[in-house]
Amino acid sequence: MIIFREQLIALLPIIVIGITIVGIMLSIIYSRNQFKHAVLTIIGMIIASVSSLLHMMWSMNKSGQNFFQLICIDNFSVLYVILIMFVGIASSILGYVWLVYYPVYRSDEFYLLLLIASIGGILLVITNHLIVLFLGIELISISICGLISYPVFSKKSIELSIKYIILSGVSSSFLLFGIVFIYCKTGSLSFIDIKEILSTYNNVNHMLSQPSMTLIVIGLSMMMIGMGFKLSCVPFHLWISDIYQGTPTAVSMYLATGSKIAVTAVLMRFLLILPDQYNELLHIFLSVSACCSMLFGSLMAIPQISIKRMLAYSSITNAGYLLIALIALRMNNCAIIQESISVYLVSYLFANVGVWGIVNIVSTAYIQKEKNDADTIYLYHGLFWREPMLSVIFVIAILSLAGIPMTFGFIGKFYLLFIGISNQLWFLTVMMIISSIISMFYYLKIITNLFNSNFVNNTNINYDILKKWMIKPEGFMVIIVAIIILFFGVYPQFIVNLIQQFVI
Structure with a gap:
């Protein structure tokens, strides 16, 4: 097994994150310093992102580097590695602030779990093999389970970690059984080999006519x-709203963004082998799941008074939107x-980094008294004043999440509507529009609370702490995110041209 220099460069993101994990573990032995380990985590993720870009610029093989049919590192994977690293950096910043105001026993391991989850995400976006796929999902699941239960003295956190373990166990069981069924008939776990074997059958009916071949259909299902x-789409969304509500904000944001990005990337690869x-x-x-996710997520979010539960149902709705795009990709x-x-x-x-970042900022002023996140919508009454x-x-972040014009979120939804119409997915496109209209009710409910002048002095918020938000790292982060949302909402061609370099 010989690894050439170019292949070694391609593997640098995983190597860098691995070295960062080992470095933090050795550092913990000598001294515990949360700030130092948070900085090391962020630096490691930045270096991993830069090394991934360097591979794309230096690579002579534009089709990607294949490693013994296990992984494929191409321009597509580079984009998603960078996105996962960005999520990890944002989660590290929010996690650091949360741990400062909510000190828990041995806070340094938080960053180790976040780095391990990031390695799992990287493996998912570069996988070309079912075993690597399963390994990546398990790394993410186990790490997130630890992050959910990080407030070890909270009974609620322990309860939520048990719920997440059950969900992950069921998900992994289905996934592993599916892999076993496919392997029983194809004799291979490589995406390339499976595609070649499945292409020998004329149609699904031909496959189902042979009893032994039904294993493949069952396995794929x-x-x-x-x-x-993992995508939290209906009807596989059980307890997801409880988990979002009860977990630390940094972890909830990673669940809403990092895991979804990684799973979407691997689905794009996996669906194309069929x-x-x-x-x-x-x-x-996919159509049934997309329709149910869009309607269920939008309708269930309306009566909620918990912002985190609203965002949980919003993530379910957005999972439905992504399924429409995956259907178009298959067609x-x-x-x-x-x-x-x-x-x-x-x-x-x-949009999610902006929204979750604001929730985390307000929570630092609320956590002092209640030891909880500022989750209830009434805590934001009159915040504007x-x-x-x-x-x-x-x-700005909420309007972008809703897909309102002049924000980056509108450009994203416009692209999804475009591919839905282009591929004549009329019913799903109409459902997406209806779902977006319904979603405006709960997004506007949050916004109107901010401008409510009847509750200018909220006794549950320590405004002396809150007014210092601009000098904190998460404050700087949300300002940059808001500028990006507006800039790309007005001038999207820059980011579109940039993304084209990765996917074409």
Whole structure:
């Protein structure tokens, strides 16, 4: 087994994150310093992102580096590695602030778990093999389980970690059984080999006519169910709103963005190995799940008074939007569809970082008394009259999440609508529009609370702490995110051209 220099450069993101993990573990032995380990984590992720870009610029093989049919590192994977690193950096910043105001026993391991989850995400976006896929998902699941239960003295956190373990166990069981069934018939776990074997059958009916071949259909179905749990789409969304509400804000943001980006990337690769004969079967499965996710997520978010639960149902709705794009990708694999999915995910990422960042900032002023996040919508009553700039940034992020014009979120949704119409997915496109209209009710509910003048002095918020938000790292982060949302909302061509370099 010989690894050449160019292949070594391609593997640098994983190597850098691995070295960072070992470095922090050795550092913990000598001294515990949360600030030092947070900085090391952020530096490691920045270096991993830069090394990934260097591979793309220096690589002579534009089709990507294949490592013994296990992983494929191409321009597509470079984009998603950078997105996962960005999520990790944002989560590290929010996690550091949370741990400062909510000190827990041995806080340094928080960053180790975050780095391990990032390695799992990288493995998912570069996988070309079912075993690597399973390994990546397990690394993310186990790490997030530890992050959810990090407030070890909270009974609620222990309860939520048990719920997440159950969900992850069910998801992994479906996924592993699906892999076993596929291997039983194909004798291979490589995406390339599986595609060649499945392409020998004329259609699904031909496959189902042979009893032994039904194993492949069952295996593919079970794998899609397992992926559905990770994507949090209906009907695989059980307890997801409870988990979002009860976990630390930094972890909730990683669940809403990092895991979704990684799973979407691997689904884009996995769905493309299936021959065209499976389009009808996949179309039915994904269409039903997409419709249910869009409607259920939008309707269930309306009566909520918890911002975190609203964002949980919003993530379910957005999972439905992504399924529409995946259906279009199966029908017509072209660069514009991959570009549209990527633009949407980038816009979704920035909007979520902005919203979760504001929740984390307000929580630092609320956590002092209650030891909880500022989750209830009434805690934000009249915030505009005390902190107008913070409220404006919050509004920008929410409007982007809703897909309102002049924001980056609108560009992302516009691309999804475009590919839905281009591929004649009329019913799903109409459902997406209806869902977006319904979603405006709960997004506007948050915004109107900010401008409510009847509750200018909220006794649950320590405004002396809150007014210092601009000099904190998360304050600087949300300001940059708001500028990006507005800039790309007005001038999207820059980011679109940039993404095209990765997907074409």
